[in-house]
Amino acid sequence: MSDKNRRRSRGGGREARRELRSSQAQNTINKPYIKRNIPVYDLVSDEVCELIENNAEIILEEIGIDFRDDKEALSILKSNGCDVKGERVRFPRGLCKKWIEHAPSEFTQHARNKSRSVEIGGSNTVFAPVYGPPFIRSLDGERRYATIKDFQDIVKLAYLSPGIHHSGGTVCEPVDLPVTKRHLEMNYTHMRLSDKPFMGSVTAPERAKDTIDMAKIIFGEEFVKENTVMISLINANSPMTWDGTMLGALKEYARSNQAVITTPFILSGAMAPVTPIGVLAQTLAEAMSGMAFAQMINPGAPVVFGSFASSISMQSGAPTFGTPEPAIVLFTAAKLARRLGVPFRSGGSLNGAKIPDAQAAIESLNTLWPSVLGGVNFVLHAAGWLEGGLVSDIRKFIIDADQCSAMSVLTDGPDVTENGQAMDAIRQVGPGQHFLGCDHTQRNFETAFWTSKVSDNSTFEQWSSEGEVDQMQRAGEIAKKLLESYEPPEIDKSIDEALRSFIEKRKEELPNTEA
């Protein structure tokens, strides 16, 4: 099974890249995802990883993981050799690792526009938007509960941002729609207003099923059976607990060959010990138990080792972000995932700031740099995250997406061809002269440097005369223009109609409030 997945994955990637090259009408600077040409940074040695892996096995075997409110899960785990007492599940040493060997090391998540399909795993990095906030800060800075209109705006911006490769999932919570039916309009937004790959609903198993059914309308039933067309976020209830809702969604997706990210959600000091190595052992144990369970459901189903790890302030108990300890965890967890042979999700542009100021920028980049150099494969929250995940911020989305596009230049590494060496320029110009007009500069004028769309590099005098606009305000203006320029990608009219009738039918069937 795992071999089949690997083969499929490679074929899909090649095909997608071919399609991208030939689609000259599209924005050809867009890369569908990052394929790193630079090495990953190993912060810790293999010996340190072995120590963590040993501690994780001790947690799995001696302390155990709770699988709550899911008798089927407990029965599956028991029948596969786990020691199950009540809801506490202990895994014999090596059992999780053995199951995880079935998982593909890399897989294709197909997009409805094939040139936008992404490869998850290996030396690839995919940037996806913010996930989860109930609040929005709009492009003019207003903070309020989010609506489906805000959700649509973020999906549009992700679609229009070359640095963002994925449409994401719950880019904000559209609280103006009933919880029971919300997922239908969220899915539709991703499917209709974007053609980038998207994430599935996980708030209930039947919502996961709705997502798969809608995907079948777009991709065709047979295609969805054989291919991965969505990826979904399965958070642990750390420490060492999976709850019934998440297990239900996990089972639904794994059985349908759709990817799940099993993610320990840890604020060090609250849900895990206050030390990076402690956080790492617990993270590894929790993630392994989730991935192994997914493989027991459907061996070879694509899974991703997820890690969300930050800290709390020991003074106030408030979550903190962008500090050095989570960076150490991130670099190390990425290496642990590589050693396990599975794709890794972490990172993003995490921060605890209330507005997109210097604090937001600092904390975000202190997460983004380890994400990129650590070799994270799926970077959720890469753009738009604010206030510890309470707020999706439109202006911060623009600032973050700009930085994501810069990272794709860094990860290309230097051009070492003759043109990259530029010895002809150095010879032509010589000591004491300038390179502005030389042949090499003229030849490379247009593609020479990555250019920020948000930063201001004018003189102080010019900046001052233009009203002393800061980065936050510039980002708001850019968002406004982008949203005004937005046009939805094309879609087959019959598919669109089929999606809308499915949604209307389900809306009638579903209750207006949760039971």
Added chain:
Amino acid sequence: MSDKNRRRSRGGGREARRELRSSQAQNTINKPYIKRNIPVYDLVSDEVCELIENNAEIILEEIGIDFRDDKEALSILKSNGCDVKGERVRFPRGLCKKWIEHAPSEFTQHARNKSRSVEIGGSNTVFAPVYGPPFIRSLDGERRYATIKDFQDIVKLAYLSPGIHHSGGTVCEPVDLPVTKRHLEMNYTHMRLSDKPFMGSVTAPERAKDTIDMAKIIFGEEFVKENTVMISLINANSPMTWDGTMLGALKEYARSNQAVITTPFILSGAMAPVTPIGVLAQTLAEAMSGMAFAQMINPGAPVVFGSFASSISMQSGAPTFGTPEPAIVLFTAAKLARRLGVPFRSGGSLNGAKIPDAQAAIESLNTLWPSVLGGVNFVLHAAGWLEGGLVSDIRKFIIDADQCSAMSVLTDGPDVTENGQAMDAIRQVGPGQHFLGCDHTQRNFETAFWTSKVSDNSTFEQWSSEGEVDQMQRAGEIAKKLLESYEPPEIDKSIDEALRSFIEKRKEELPNTEA
């Protein structure tokens, strides 16, 4: 000579660390400098470095470097085997490298407080303040020409910042003092208001001599002859040019065994080609020619391979900072320096922003991360740089210094002891519980996490009720309190008086304006 230096260096470091450990009265969290426990990040392979090194040798041998307005320099270069035609100097292949072998790979720069002496080179990193700006932005945001009062304020803040290891040099230009005498008060400020190591004046050979003479008053004449007590910035006039002023200062310092940083100053597209590999070959050639020249002056004198490299906007010609291309240059140049066996200077918190907003933060961290992971030994401009180096910003100094202190936790790497593994905590707490009150958390409560002094992690409601203060404003408040709390380090009264009489004597001797 080089062996002597290496021995001296190691001894000095050990002694300093011992002194630091025993000085419990001091701020014991202060580290005098960073000693990295984590590996450096090699962005490029050895093969790419070999290609760049070969191109640098071609530049040195075939194109040549101009040594301007210094007949003595040309004569020294000629007598050491260079091909000298007019002011153009061509170095036979391998000649520079051979000379650079005399230079120490690591050396101690002594501070007058020995517990603050720094090791430059090896796996050490020293953070030094902004250097050079004629303008200041004060703690309440006013932008104007800088004065000696502003200079003193920055020196005080550097003295009070645990993340900043060095007092720096021209932390801003005190334009209220005559150019001819300015260096005397600048030196005195570093020597009297701080006890961290400092940089020497380079604006004229006789000002370099004044700096050495003043250092002799503090350290004693014999000590200065045998030890390095200052480090000075010798910028190339790129491309491929050294001017007479810089050569004069270089000779003065090298002859006195004081350290020089030979730094190609490159904005790619103007002073070098538009490609990273082109910039690197030229940077290497220029830096090697400067370091080799210093070794011809005094074999074994401490030198540092410097690199200042950013780009210009191909649209407007304006300098840009924090973009991916300079990060590629930085990582690679650091590796080239390691291969040469000399300390490396680069990086900092470079940016082109006009205020310490998100742009300033982003561009700064996009320079700081490569500085730290690339293994830069001497990070000039680590705090306070704004507006492409035109402005020293007090608020940004606070924000940057905070980040520098975070980096020293990252570079420690994780604690892998039993306490760091925290298995007792995980056993004690178990699934579904929290770690707030467990024994391990209580035991590690005070030292668990690095804490930002500038970031706000309170709730939105609290932040809002307290006036929606942003990072920039908080930094201003912190600077104000720090400056109010400042007390100068002790100094022997007779030394202070000797310094003042030296300064008064020189002020009488020196003209009020330059000839």
